[in-house]
Amino acid sequence: MAKERSGADDPARTLELLWREPGHDGPRRGPKQGLTVDGVVEAAVELADSGGLDALTMRSVAQRLGVTPMTLYTYVPGKAELLDLMLDAAYLRMPRTDQQGAPWRTRVEAVARENRDLYRRHPWVATLPTTRPALGPGLMAKYEHELAAFDGLGLDDVEMDAALTFLLGFVHSVARADLDTQATARDSALSDAQWWAANAPLLARVFDPARFPLAARVGNAAGAAHQGMYSPEHAFDFGLRRVLDGLAHLVASRSPSRA
Known part of the structure; x- marks a missing residue:
């Protein structure tokens, strides 16, 4: 089995997802109205935080969100892209100390x-x-x-x-x-x-x-x-x-x- 890693997917597709414009967060129709890429990423992060990457599959994320795996794939193409989104979300939310003027x-x-x-x-x-x-x-x-x-x-x-x-x-x-x-x-x-x-x-x-x-x-x-x-x-x-x-x-x- 290939080792989980960041950057293992299609970079063009991942960059589109990472730098998506506000309001363009994936399909708005389907079995689960209101599901967003951010919501998918949040669910995936929660799974990984509690059970590690072994607990993270597209099926387990879909179950957590109450949708089918096929619905999930309309928001995130695959696990490789999802890992990139999760990592970037973790980076974005990091508390950053204001050290201006400090040694x-x-x-x-x-x-x-x-x-x-x-x-x-x-x-x-x-x-x-x-x-x-x-x-x-x-x-x-x-x-x-x-x-x-x-x-x-x-x-x-x-x-x-x-x-x-x-x-x-x-x-x-x-x-x-x-x-x-x-x-x-x-x-x-x-x-x-x-x-x-x-x-x-x-x-x-x-x-x-x-x-x-x-x-x-x-x-x-x-x-x-x-x-x-x-x-x-x-x-x-x-x-x-x-x-x-x-x-x-x-x-x-x-x-x-x-x-």
Whole structure:
């Protein structure tokens, strides 16, 4: 089965749907009067939020809306287009912090946290590859807002885009790790702490701390601090500081007074 992804459909048809004019929201006749493309997208987002992309099919969306799948296809041609519409809607609705006049690190950190909040509201967004994203109004508004965090720092246009990509890549990686941690706990029916408690006796028998002194010392310290192998909160906070520190070197090289 092909992996779900954004931009897997007919780009021309998707762009028509993404940039549709107000009042031109699909057929107005049929078994369900008043059904709109926006309504279809909203129902699909609700399904994906509650059950992930595995729960999302054209049939399940149609059932949620009380129409037949054939009726649904008159509004959205297929699942690939629907995924693009869902992703763009999520981008469009993102709360955007007004950081005008704030220091650049504050602005960039706000962008990181806005994206992390997006993944928490809509976990399926983090699982959806976007190597060829549909260029809808939501994506463009998001891109415009986020680039502003790097504007005026002396970076050229390519560097601004690369800096934003670097930041968002970090946030996405932590979000995916967070989802994997949640899935492991859910599938095993054990929290990290419970899993370690259950396996501690076996580990004590097979692990020799004298052979692996650094692993024993550091692993014990990290496990005690995080109450498990991994803490998404710590990974995000620690990593974000390092990302900002790295970007600070680039900014300082372009304009020392802004470091």
